[in-house]
Amino acid sequence: MQMTRGMRLKEAKQYVADKLGVTPFDLSDPAVMTDIRAELGFGGIHSYAISQPYLANQIEAKFNIARVLDVPINSVERFKERTTPGGGAR
């Protein structure tokens, strides 16, 4: 939200919290966010000690982040272009 939308911190935290159905306070609490990240497919710590092969990760996770936060992510848009016949589909 900061990097590509230029949102200041308070506004960015509130925007993300609203989209996720949590409070801004929750965003930096791993005890809350670990489950939310898993439920929404936002990716997580990728370790063979805690393997989660059924969960989205890497570019897959970015598709979910773009959809839930309702923001375009450049690499996701490029992925769609390059994997859609004719390209350019959003």
Add this chain to the structure above:
Amino acid sequence: MTNEGKVPTRMGDGTFVHMTRDEIRADLEAGSEAAAKRAKVPPLTQEELDHLLDIYASPARFTGVDVGDEIVLSCDGTGMKTHATRIQDLQSYEQWMGADLLELCVGDYSLKVVRTILAYEAQYMHDAQLATIAPLQYGVMPNLGLYSKPDGPCDNWNELLPLGKIAESRAAQEEAVEMAVVDMVKLADSQWEAGADAIDWDTTGASGDPEFLAALRATEIIRKKYPDFGVQLGMAGEFVLGMHGQLEWDGVRLAGLWPKDQLLLAQKAGATMFGPVVNVNTGKSLAWNIARAIALIKPCMDVATIPVHPNAGMGVGAVPMFVHPLADAVCRSAKSFVDLLHVDGL
């Protein structure tokens, strides 16, 4: 003699020094006054000085912001073959260190070096985007000096100036600006096509006002071409050196600008994040340095419409000029910026 107990704190070069609370308070006041005198900014209030005193007179090894006051941490150079391949480096920063954003770059980090390998860097960004989650930017420093002889094609303004060839020096700088803007936009073109989330102009203004001008002009062009592309504009110092002296952007003379006026131009040009810098005086205590840094950057916070991430690393933002970041100094700097300025990130 005083019987007041002394606490360990550090100098700007990182060495420990033992000072009393009164001595630390005196340095805080002196740092604030130094900023006020030089940059014509308001000195810190007594309440602000008291809060900094509590942070810097604490004997604790580590401190931190209040729960709920966490900020976004930006960075440069997380993907540069520090310990593995560049993509593995990016994944390590994301997965093991919890980085809020990532940056792909080459070790040299100079724009003019990267311009010859744009396609390779774009391919690497493409691959990296498939293998990471966190926002991933591409970073370079404009480093306008490399456009001058013997490294580049333009006459060397640093050699012309001592000879009194002012007009020739200025002409050489203006020629370099034109080249750098073209290269910055071409870099942005290639990285946007590769899927990058943002471009980072790091240490902008290291070569003075012509370098700041190049970054502003390139940012303006990129904003118009790619409305969703992030542009992080970080500075090299608290004061724009007047190597040219007459350059303007949007009617504002660039030489001599302090952080607030740098920010106003950066956000008008279309930057999405701004990184003000205050360099460390290695001969002064960290208390002196943090008070000066806070006082110089404070005016930014009222006029910012984009996130402000003061630079807090080796030699800037009251973090000692020492190759290994000293944790007790880093956490005090971070807490000071968050508590007093409510910064958007660091």
